[in-house]
Amino acid sequence: MPIESVLHPSLIVPVGHVEPVPRRIRGTIGGRVVFDTRRALYVWERQAYPQFSIPVEDLVEGALHDDKHMEQRGAGPAHRHTLRVGAEIRAGSAWVWGEGAPGALRDTVRFEWDALDSWLEEDEPVFVHPRSPYTRVDALRSGSSVRVELDGVVLAEAAGCVKLFETGLPTRYYLDRATVDWTRLRHSDTVTRCPYKGTTSGYWSFDGDTASHEDIAWTYDFPTVEAHRIAGLTAFYNEHVDLRVDGFLLPRAADPGRPTRHTSAPGPVS
Template sequence: MEPTKRGRVRVETTAKRVRVYVEGRAVADTTRALLVWEVPYYPTYYFPADDVRMEELKATGETRHSPSRGDAVVHDVAGRAGAALVYGDDAPLDQIRGHVRFDWDAMDNWFEEDEEVFVHPRDPYTRVDILPSSRHVRVEVGGVTVADSHNPRILFETGLPPRYYLPKTDVRLDLLRPSETVTHCPYKGRAVYWSVGEEESGRDLVWSYPTPLPESQKIAGLVAFYDEKVDVYVDGVLQDRPKSKFA
């Protein structure tokens, strides 16, 4: 991959086949997608206009400006308002000229090759390692021990604090209240949540991946806590609460 940077924007090519679907129709299908880091945390896909079903797009007459990417013409996609941006020949980044950016959440399905992906494209510079450990991990919420384990699996993910995934048999499940919250991770899959107690501060503190993606199978059915919001003791030592976007 040959990276290009302009200010805070990084642009790279990818060899993956990438497809976008709306109402069962592929509105884009390419092996020439670009990965564009509009924010530092993860990239966004940009598609060559030649690989987009442009008849599905309708220009709104509006433009959207970015200091680094210039002006793009806003398009509706299959009736979905403002779901695509089309960059012309005057874009300051020559790599994105003649490319289309779709709003991720406005589309129904995204595929890398034949595997559906969620939330955002997988970042080629993000690594997830899941390691078994014999460390003693104890979790307190409001001074009450809700988990105590000598058999954690520690998940190390680039750019995020380590997460301690614990067997349910080491967790006070009687203190957990099922939540309706469901989230998706492009590296781990679909997560379900629990709250601790009735206070707002205890909402969605706990999660698990019942059927994670193949590369994260080691955490299947295990339970993790937001260390940013609970007290975690590792081998008897209280850990500093991480400073992250989840704090």
């Protein structure tokens, strides 16, 4: 059995890890700049991806209002604050790191991502969460054959594919649309975003004889430049279908959780 059918690289960054961000980072609310900094830090509150932590000095004056509440975050204790910019109020959406957190985080603030209307790395928007400097996303053309089945029904069969390799996630197999049996699939209104690949263009579900399987396939019509090879192709969740690659049945990957309709879904989609 090929090694790719059972293994993918693990995440290696420990929780609480802190590193400098070598990019200019900006955040806005209601068209106003909340911060503009070249001194941001990456902080890993979970292994999968980092968050930005911004020097308090680089926020617009008067933006933070102490809620007088401290809680334990992934990297240590932090004091919760409400964010106010003009008439816009984001209650309890910011945490200033306290004593017991890594020393480099002192006098920096970590925001709930959705509390800001937009985030920019240099002059490019970034969605869902910061791009990890330790994550690779490679889309490679492959002659591997792929057969997709569910409840005994063949949903797709292709003589080749584009394999998308993303650190910490199972390999995804992107197929030409002509190889998919669209008569078996039902379009859904789910939309997800990925900081590495962009915004999905469509999701599809399958109604079998005994059960319905929601959102098992997706497409990026206009992915990021780095993932351009998957443009217009369709992938199926390894976690929810039976995938045969070069004739070998792949074990189903662990379920990362379903995407959320009309909202952001970090990493698991791939």
